[in-house]
Amino acid sequence: MNVEIITPDKELFNGEASSVIVPGSDGLLGILNDHAPLISSLTNGDVKLKTTDGEKTFTVNGGVVEVLNNKVMILAE
Incomplete structure (x- = not known):
């Protein structure tokens, strides 16, 4: 599935x-x-x-996650 993690400043992962x-x-x-x-809304976590490159971890301070048609979009703070 395709995953995007976006903050107000930059794109962390695509x-x-x-x-x-995710920390719901x-x-x-x-x-x-x-x-x-x-x-769903997200909490700190x-x-x-x-x-395929292994496990990746990103720390977020809240935000929102949307899952639709094998695409996960995370709008994080």
């Missing part, structure tokens, strides 16, 4: 990942291919991606 874990406001959310459509 590429393919096999799984994504009600707890951790795990996202895999063909996940149902979803919009780490976004973890599994890519």
Whole structure:
């Protein structure tokens, strides 16, 4: 699935990942291919991606995640 992580200042990541874990406001959310459509707010924490290059971690201070048609967009602070 395609993943984009964007902050007000820059794009942190844009590429393919096999799984994504985000700090949702009600707890951790795990996202895999063909996940149902979803919009959720994020709290402070780490976004973890599994890519072909290994695991990548990005720290966010809140934001929003949208999942739609195997695309994950994270608008982070």
